[in-house]
Amino acid sequence: MIASTLPDLVGRYRECAVLDELLVAVRAGESRVRVFRGEAGIGKSVLLEYAVARATHLTVTRAQGVEADMELPYASLHQLCAPFLNQVDALPGPQRDALRVAFGMAAGDPPDRFLVGLAVLTLLTRASENRPVLVVVDDAQWLDQVSLQTLEFVARRLLAEAVAMVFAVRDPEGGDALTDLPETRIGGLDAASAAQLLEATVSGRLDRQVRDRFVAEMHGNPLALLEFSRGRTAAELAYGLDSSASAHAQGTVSSRLERDFAERLGSLPQSTRTLLLIAAAEPVGDAGLLMRAAASLDITADVTPARTAGLIDFRGFLRFRHPLVRSAVYHQAGVEERRKVHRALAAATDPELDPDRRAWHAAQAASGPDEDVAAGLERAADRARQRGGIAAEAVLLERAAQVTPDAWLRGRRAVAAAEAHFSAASPDRATEQATLAELCPLDCLDLARLARLRARILFARSRSDEAAPLLLEAAAQFTAAGSPLARETYLEAISATIFAGRVHGPTGARAAAAAARASGAPPSGSKAADLLLDGVAAILTEGYEAGLTALRGALDLLAQEELRTREATMRWLLLVPVALEAFIHYAWDLHAWDTLATRAVRLARDIGALGALPPALIYAGGVHIHYGDFAEAARMIDEADAIAAATGHAPHKYASLVLAAWRGDAEAASHIVDSARASAVQRGEVSLLGAMGYIQGVLFNGLARYDEALVASRSAIDHDGFNFTGLALVEHIEAATRCGRLDQARTSLARLLDLTRATDSGWAAGAAARSRALLAEGDEADGLYSTAIEEFGRGGVAVEVARTHLLYGEWLRRNRRRALARDHLRVAHDMFDGMRADAFAERARRELTATGEHVRTRVAPSAGALTPQESQIASLAADGMTNARIGAELFISPHTVEWHLRKVYTKLGINSRRALPDALAGAPGADGRERRGGGPRRDRPKGSPRPAGTSGPR
Numbered sequence: 001m002i003a004s005t006l007p008d009l010v011g012r013y014r015e016c017a018v019l020d021e022l023l024v025a026v027r028a029g030e031s032r033v034r035v036f037r038g039e040a041g042i043g044k045s046v047l048l049e050y051a052v053a054r055a056t057h058l059t060v061t062r063a064q065g066v067e068a069d070m071e072l073p074y075a076s077l078h079q080l081c082a083p084f085l086n087q088v089d090a091l092p093g094p095q096r097d098a099l100r101v102a103f104g105m106a107a108g109d110p111p112d113r114f115l116v117g118l119a120v121l122t123l124l125t126r127a128s129e130n131r132p133v134l135v136v137v138d139d140a141q142w143l144d145q146v147s148l149q150t151l152e153f154v155a156r157r158l159l160a161e162a163v164a165m166v167f168a169v170r171d172p173e174g175g176d177a178l179t180d181l182p183e184t185r186i187g188g189l190d191a192a193s194a195a196q197l198l199e200a201t202v203s204g205r206l207d208r209q210v211r212d213r214f215v216a217e218m219h220g221n222p223l224a225l226l227e228f229s230r231g232r233t234a235a236e237l238a239y240g241l242d243s244s245a246s247a248h249a250q251g252t253v254s255s256r257l258e259r260d261f262a263e264r265l266g267s268l269p270q271s272t273r274t275l276l277l278i279a280a281a282e283p284v285g286d287a288g289l290l291m292r293a294a295a296s297l298d299i300t301a302d303v304t305p306a307r308t309a310g311l312i313d314f315r316g317f318l319r320f321r322h323p324l325v326r327s328a329v330y331h332q333a334g335v336e337e338r339r340k341v342h343r344a345l346a347a348a349t350d351p352e353l354d355p356d357r358r359a360w361h362a363a364q365a366a367s368g369p370d371e372d373v374a375a376g377l378e379r380a381a382d383r384a385r386q387r388g389g390i391a392a393e394a395v396l397l398e399r400a401a402q403v404t405p406d407a408w409l410r411g412r413r414a415v416a417a418a419e420a421h422f423s424a425a426s427p428d429r430a431t432e433q434a435t436l437a438e439l440c441p442l443d444c445l446d447l448a449r450l451a452r453l454r455a456r457i458l459f460a461r462s463r464s465d466e467a468a469p470l471l472l473e474a475a476a477q478f479t480a481a482g483s484p485l486a487r488e489t490y491l492e493a494i495s496a497t498i499f500a501g502r503v504h505g506p507t508g509a510r511a512a513a514a515a516a517r518a519s520g521a522p523p524s525g526s527k528a529a530d531l532l533l534d535g536v537a538a539i540l541t542e543g544y545e546a547g548l549t550a551l552r553g554a555l556d557l558l559a560q561e562e563l564r565t566r567e568a569t570m571r572w573l574l575l576v577p578v579a580l581e582a583f584i585h586y587a588w589d590l591h592a593w594d595t596l597a598t599r600a601v602r603l604a605r606d607i608g609a610l611g612a613l614p615p616a617l618i619y620a621g622g623v624h625i626h627y628g629d630f631a632e633a634a635r636m637i638d639e640a641d642a643i644a645a646a647t648g649h650a651p652h653k654y655a656s657l658v659l660a661a662w663r664g665d666a667e668a669a670s671h672i673v674d675s676a677r678a679s680a681v682q683r684g685e686v687s688l689l690g691a692m693g694y695i696q697g698v699l700f701n702g703l704a705r706y707d708e709a710l711v712a713s714r715s716a717i718d719h720d721g722f723n724f725t726g727l728a729l730v731e732h733i734e735a736a737t738r739c740g741r742l743d744q745a746r747t748s749l750a751r752l753l754d755l756t757r758a759t760d761s762g763w764a765a766g767a768a769a770r771s772r773a774l775l776a777e778g779d780e781a782d783g784l785y786s787t788a789i790e791e792f793g794r795g796g797v798a799v800e801v802a803r804t805h806l807l808y809g810e811w812l813r814r815n816r817r818r819a820l821a822r823d824h825l826r827v828a829h830d831m832f833d834g835m836r837a838d839a840f841a842e843r844a845r846r847e848l849t850a851t852g853e854h855v856r857t858r859v860a861p862s863a864g865a866l867t868p869q870e871s872q873i874a875s876l877a878a879d880g881m882t883n884a885r886i887g888a889e890l891f892i893s894p895h896t897v898e899w900h901l902r903k904v905y906t907k908l909g910i911n912s913r914r915a916l917p918d919a920l921a922g923a924p925g926a927d928g929r930e931r932r933g934g935g936p937r938r939d940r941p942k943g944s945p946r947p948a949g950t951s952g953p954r
Contacts, residue, residue, distance in 0.1 A: 009043075009046060009047075009050060010189065010193050010196050010197045010200075010222075011189040011190060011192075011193025011194070011196070011197070012043060012046075012047065014184075015036070015043075015047050015184060015186060016047070016050060018034060018184055019034070019047065019050060019051045019054070019166070020054070022034055022051070022164050022166070023051065023054055023055060023058070023134070023164070025164070026058065026132045026133075026134065026162055026163065026164040027057070027058070027132055027162075029132070029160075029162045030160075030162070031158035031159060031160065031161045031162070031163050031164065032158075032164040032165075032182075033155045033158060033164070033165045033166075033167075033181050033182055034164075034165075034166050034167070034181075034182055034183070034184060035140075035166075035167045035168075035169055035178045035181050035182065035183040035184070036048075036166070036167065036168045036169070036183070036184050036186055037169045037170075037171055037174070037183055037184070037185050037186065038170070038171060038185060038186035038187065039170065039171055039172075039221070040170055040223070040257065040322075040323070040324055041221045041222065041223030041224055041227075041257055041322070041324065042186050042187070042188065042221055042222065042223070043186060043222045043223070044138070044168035044169075044170070044186060045138055045168060045322070046222070047168070047186075048136050048138055048166060048168055051134065051136065051166055052134070052136060055134045057131060057132075058131060058132045058133065058134045059083070059127055059128075059130075059131045059132070059133045059134070060133075060134045060136060061080055061081070061082075061083050061084070061133065061134075061135055061136070062079075062080070062135075062136045062137070062138070063076045063077070063079050063080040063136075063137045063138075063143065063147070064076075064079075064137075064138050064139060065137070065138065065139035065140055065141060065142030065143040066139070066142055066323075066326070067139075067142045067323060067326070067327060072144055072356055072357065072360075072384070072389070072392055073102070073144060073146050073147075073384050073387050073388060073389020073391070073392040073393075074102045074103060074116070074144070074146055074147055074150075074387060074388075074389060075144050075147065076137075076143040076144050076147035076148075077102070077103075077116075077120065077146075077147040077150055077151065078103045080135065080137070080147075080151075081099075081103075081120060081123060083127075084123045084124070084126075084127050085103075087123060087126055087127070088100060088105075088123070090126065091119055091122055091123065092122070092884060092885075092888050094115060094606070094607070094608055094888070095115060095118055095119035095122055095608075095888070096119065097111070098111035098112065098115040098116050098119055098388075098608060099111075099116055099119040099120070099123070101386070101387060101388065102116045102387050102388055102389075103387075104383075104387060107386070108386075109565055109566035109567065110385055110386055110387065110388040110566065110567075111387075111388045111566075111608070112388070112566075112607060112608045112609050112610060112611070113146055113149060113150055113153075113388055114150075114153055114608060114609075114610030114611065114891070115607070115608025115609075115610070116150055116388065117149075117150040117151075117153035117154050117157070118157075118608065118888070118891050120150060120151075120154050121154045121157055121158070121161075121892075121893050122887070122893060122894075124154070124161065124163045125161045125163065125893040125894065125895050128161055128162040128163050128895075132162040132163070132164070133162065133163045133164070134164050134166070135151075135163065135164065135165040135166070136166050137151065137165070137166070137167045137168070138168045139168060139169075139170060139323055140167045140168060140169050140174060140177055140178060141169050141170055141173045141174025141177045142173075142323075144389070144391070144392065145391035145392075145424070146388065146389050146390070146391055146392070148177060148178075151165070151167075152177075152178055152181070153610075155167075155178070155181055156181070156645065157891065157892060157893070157896075158893075159892070159893075159895075159896045159899065160893075160895045160896045160898070160899030160900075161893050161895045161896065162895075167181075170323075187220070188218075188219045188220025188221055189220040189221075189222060189225075190220065191212070191215055191220070193220075194215040194218070194220045194222075194225060195211050195212070195215055197222060197225055197226070198211055198214060198215060198225050199211065201225070201226055221257075223257060223322065223324075224256065224257055227257060227260055227261075227310075257322075257324050258324045258327055258328045258331075259328075261311065261322075261324060261325050261328035261329075262328040262331075262332040264309045264310070264311060265309075265311070265328065265329060265332060267309065268305045268306060268309060269302075269305055271299050271300055271302065272302060272303065272305045272306050273329075273333075274294075274297060274299050274337075274341070275290075275294055275299055275302070275303065275306075276303075276306055276311070276312070276329045277329055277330065277333050277337065277338070277341050278290055278293045278294055278297075278299075278341050278344065278345065279320070279326075279329075280320070280326045280327075280329040280330040281330060281338065281341050281342055281345060281361075281364075282345050282357075282361075289345070289348055289349065292348035293341070293344040293345045293347075293348040294344075296344045296347055296348060297340070297341075297344050311325050311329075312325070338364070339364065339365045339366075339367060340365075342361045342362075342364035342365040343361070343362075343365035345357075345361040346358050346359075346361035346362040346365055349361060355376075355379070355380065355383070356380040356383060356384070356396075358376070359373070359376035359377050359379070359380040359396075360377070360380070360396070360399075362376060363376075363377055363399050363400075363403055366403050368403075369403055369404060369405035370403050370405070371404065371405055371406070371409075373403050374400045374401075374403045374404040374405075374409070374413070375400075377396050377397070377399055377400035377403070378396075378397065378400045378413065380396050381393045381394075381396035381397045381400065381416075381420070384396060385420075390420055390423045390424040391424040391426070393420045393424075394417055394420035394421040394423075394424050394426065394429070397413055397414075397416050397417035397420055398414075398417040398421070398429070398433060400413050400417070401413040401414040401417055401433070401436065407440050407441055408440065408441050408442075408443075410436075410440050411436075411437045411439075411440025411441060411442045411446065412437075412440075412442070412446055414433045414434075414436045414437035414440065415433075415434070415437045415442070415446050415449050415450055415453070417433040418430045418431075418432075418433035418434040418437060418450070418453055419449065419453055421433060422453060422456060422457060422460075427457045427460060430453065430457055431457060434450055434453055434454060434457075437450055438450065443481075444477055444480055444481045445477075445478070445481045445483055447477055448474045448475075448477030448478045448481060448483065448485070448489075449474075451470055451471075451473050451474035451477060452470075452471060452474035452475075452478075452485075452489055452492075454470055455467045455468075455470035455471040455474060455493075455496070458470065459471075459496050459499075467496045468493050468496045468497045468512055471489055471490075471492055471493035471496055471512075472490070472493045472512055472515050474489050475487075475489035475490045475492075475493060475515070475516070475519065475521065476515075476519065478521070479519050479520065479521045479522070482522055483522070484522060484523065484524045484525045485524075486519065486521035486522060486524075487516070487521045487522070487523070487524040487529065487530055487533050488524050488529060490512070490515070490516035490519065490521060490533060490537075491516075491529065491532065491533045491536070491575070491578060493512045493515075493516070494509055494512045494513055494516065494533075494536060494537070494540070494578070495577075495578050496512075497509040497511075497512050497722075498578070498581065498721075498722040498723065503540065503721065503722055509540050509722050510540045510541060512540075513536065513537035513538075513539075513540035513541050514537075514540075514541050516533060516537045517537045517538075517541060526561075526571070526575075527557055527561075528554055528557035528558045528561050528572075528575070529575055531550050531551075531553045531554035531557060532550075532551070532554040532558070532575065532578065532579050532582075534547075534550040534554075535547040535548070535549075535550035535551035535553075535554055535582065536551070536578065536582050538550060539551070539582065539586055540722075544586040544587075544755070544758065544759075545757070545758035547582075547586070548586070548587060548758055548759060551579075551582055551583065551586070551587060552587075554579060555579070555583065555589075555592050555595070555596070558572070558575075558576065558579055558596060558599075559595050559596065559599060563603070566607050569603050569606075569607050569609070570607075570609060570612070572603065573600060573603060573604060573609060573612040573616070574612075576596055576599075576600050576616075577615065577619070579596060580593060580596055580597065580619055581722065581723055583596070584622075584723075585722070585723045585724065585725070585726060585727070586726075586755075586759075587759050587761060588726070588756065588759055588761040588763040588764035588767070588795075589759070589761055589763070590623065590626055590627075590761075590763055590795055590796050590797055591795075591796065593619070593622070593623050593626075594620075594623045596619075597616060597619040597620040597622070597623055598620060598623075600612070600616035600619065600620070601613065601616045601617055601620050603616075604616050605889060608891075610643055610891060613640070613643055614640035614641075614643050614644045614652060615640075615652060617636045617637070617639055617640035617643075618636070618637065618640050618652045618654065618655040620636050621633040621634075621636035621637045621640070621655045621659070622655055622658065624636065625655075625658055625659055625662060625799065626796075626797050626798070626799055626800075627796060627797075627798050627799075628798030628799050628801075628802065628831065628834075628835045628837075629798075629835075630659060630662065630663065630835050630836050630837070631836075631868075631871070633655070633659055634659060634868050635868040635869070635871060635872045636655075637652075637655045637656055637659065638868040638869065639868075639869070639872070639890065640652055640655070641656075642869075643891060654688075654691060656668075657669060657673060657692075657695050658695055658698075660699070661695045661696070661698040661699035661702070662698060662702070662799060662835075662837050662840075663836055663837055663838055663839070664699065664702045664703055664837065664838045664839020664840065664842070665838070666699060666703060666839075669695070669696075669699050673692055673695070673696065690715075690716045690719035690721035690723060690724045690725075690728070691716070691723065691724050692712075692715075692716070693712050693713055693714070693715040693716025693717070693719065693724070693728055694712075694713065694716045694724040694727045694728040694731060696708070696709070696712035696713075697709045697712045697713030697716065697728060697731030697732065697735065698731060699712075699839070700712060700735070701731055701734055701735055702837070702839035702840045702843065703839045704738075704839075704843055706734075706735045706738040706739050707735075707739060709731060709732075709734070709735035710732065710735040710736055710739050710741065710744075712731075713728045713729075713731040713732035713735055714732055714744075716728035716731075716732075717729060717732055717748065717751075725755070726752065726755045726756070726767070729748045729749075729751055729752040729755070729771075730752065730767050730770075730771060732744070732745075732748045733745045733748050733749055733752065733771045733774055733775075734771075734774060734807070736748065737774045737775060742775065745774065745775055746775060748771075749771050749772065749775060752767065752768060752771055753768055753772075756768045761795055762791045762792060762793070762794030762795025762796070762797070763791075763792065763795035763797050763800070764795075765787075765791040765794075765795075766787075766788045766789075766790075766791035766792035766794075766795060766797065766800055766804070767788075767800070769784045769785075769787040769788035769791055770784070770785065770788035770792075770800075770804050770807065772784050773785045773788060773807070773808075773811070774807065781811060785804060785807070785808035785811065786808075788800075788804045788808075789801060789804050789805065789808070792804055798831070798835075799835065799837065801831070802827070802828050802831035802832050802835070802837070802840070803828070803840065805824045805825070805827045805828035805831070806824075806825065806828035806832070806840060806843060806844050806847070808824045809821045809822070809823075809824035809825035809828060809844070809847055810825075810847055812824060813825070813847060813850060813851055818851045818852070821847070821851055822848065822851045822852075822853055825844050825847045825848045825851065825853075826848065826853070828840070828844040829841055829844035829845055829848060829855065832844055865907075866904060866907060866908075869890075869900060870900050870903060870904050870907075872890065873886055873890070873897055873900045873901060873904065874900075874901070874904045874908075874916055874920055875920065876889065876890075877897075877901060877913050877916055878913070878916035878917045878920055882894075883897040883898055883901075901913075904916075908920075
């Protein structure tokens, strides 16, 4: 370890060891991420320099955050990627286009920032093929927001690339930045190390008592020790310590350091101070721009006094020795002096090459309202939006509103700023701008926008039914203004009530639907959206029979509608969950569920919409659960969770809970239920409570704990919700008949028949027939069970086919028809065992044993079973996809794909892709079961058949 020979690294053996290990790993082809956190001056930057100095035979790229009011989208990321931009054209098409638009190299639809992140990941991966790459980011808390979010995404997706990322984050300013990544917290030096550092920088022998007092005063902060002792002799420290301490004792170490730097500025010539102020106000570090601004102010570019004072380094360009120096320079200047400098920078900035920075400097130079400045900022905001920089758009619009002289225009820009802040996940700042807008005169359209925004903020914070009235008010205002946003907002209001979990009442879904139908709102411009609103509103107000026709028409349009822009695709992705809930719970249409969920996954992948992909995967996973393909469902759920984690979103617990229930995993389900119920209560998502009742009904019926299933499913039925009532009725009828509560079962059956009568759905017909069979006797029951098997098979609902064989077999055994019972129970057991629906399989096994048949015990899962992601990658590779294509599909790098494939080859005992199809046919999956008929199914062409598992006796 050579760190001890470097004065600035005294006492940092642990931190240097972390960096040494990181560099060894990346040279060996492994990826590493490390975040160093600590207060200003604690030594983070020095550690980054240590890493760079030791990074021999590595490609190093860097970015530096700068404390500034402006957020140019992707500015820091552009700086970081500059060494690799000659490789942009080699990226996969969607990634290439996204990165070019984000960096202002091309025009196009605003890119999804996660797709930009994938492009950066691919770019770094390609660069690492020649030499390992070290990414160094200092003062990460001051990066523009979208750059920071993108780099966080890249850090979370690194796995098998020779790429290391090292960040420095200042506390407390960066408390929310880069959380949950591997980190090292840096505190002050211990007393011995601090004393050693101080003595090494002071000329002459330092009195021990003086040294110890000084060390205690600086709390072991290396920069404070170095800066406050700079140029002082031991005697000066000894005799001047008390006055120094009294001058600097107040405030944090960083504030004391900043005051010390400001004091040094006072001794500099005015021209040097102005030059430093120009550099502090312009974070780009463009020497030409600095000189042009200085010339316009008749400033001679003499930095020698500042360098002598230890405030800057000059290595071909001006560089502040520490961010606190920049902060001190800027904040100690007077307001008028700062405006003068910003005015000079605006004049010196090229209006064609960098119009956004020019607009920002002009805004900072403005001493009062100025429409020209405001209009320039508004244009810059539009450019930021086009590049995907929503946070920057919000900041620019906010400043534009501040300097707008006309009250009406100010209000309009404040509304736009509020909407942009909300889209950038800053609801508090959105609320501030909305409040400002309300103080201005607004037309009816802007008032409607403001009302909808208020409702959206409320809904984002709590899924309670308080948002629906505000959305209905906004929709009525849009209608009065003749805006096409009216119908969209009505649909949003209905969706809000559905999440809130109420159908009836003044704030329920039915009231929202009635208001929508009576509104006379103009067409939205999307026929699919209009038909969907008509269908859902009719279901809620007249009964689901009345809404099915419109719903069917919406399905065809939603499945086939041409989406020509990214914005149109995003609107479709936001619309489709409402459609899915209606098709699942009222049309009982598994085919529609499959069609829309499959398209949602494909569209989200195609445009790189990682925010929309996890819920799409969850819906698609639900399809596979009902198809009985639990392994594929688990793969989709795992992918959704991985992407949600990488993008900083909360995981979607619903699908995991449904899967755990069908598998009969009571312990896993219990943990998820408790967490989901707490979340539902906290956020006001009462609809989740209804879902819990249905899911626990499945779980407890599978486990033959019928009393608990009865209570759980009853709670879902009693819940006044839009969803899950029909499915909960099915569970309640089975539990009630098993508990001897036949009156309850008959009441639920009557309601179920009302909910299934109008739809020509095998799922609905099967549910009705089987539920009737549970309350029937003799030939009637016999015929109804057979009908249920046929209908569920027609609907493709394999889990219900298997379950009907089980219930039919149980009924036959109780009626002493053992031979036929054995046939149906064997089919049920084989199907459930193949799915890994363990509780239902165990029920079937017990019943088979009761008929006198011996059931073979399942073989324990193989230790070499493929994980869900390995299985998915292997399947795609077996289908002929390249590593690059697989990486683009799954939002990982090609290196990670290859890393997983090597593990797959080892587990399967093969050594090439050519052997994958045959090997996968008999390979154990993540659940230890053998794959029948090859790898997992991918997106199935519309209308292709599903094996329904309907074979068996009649």
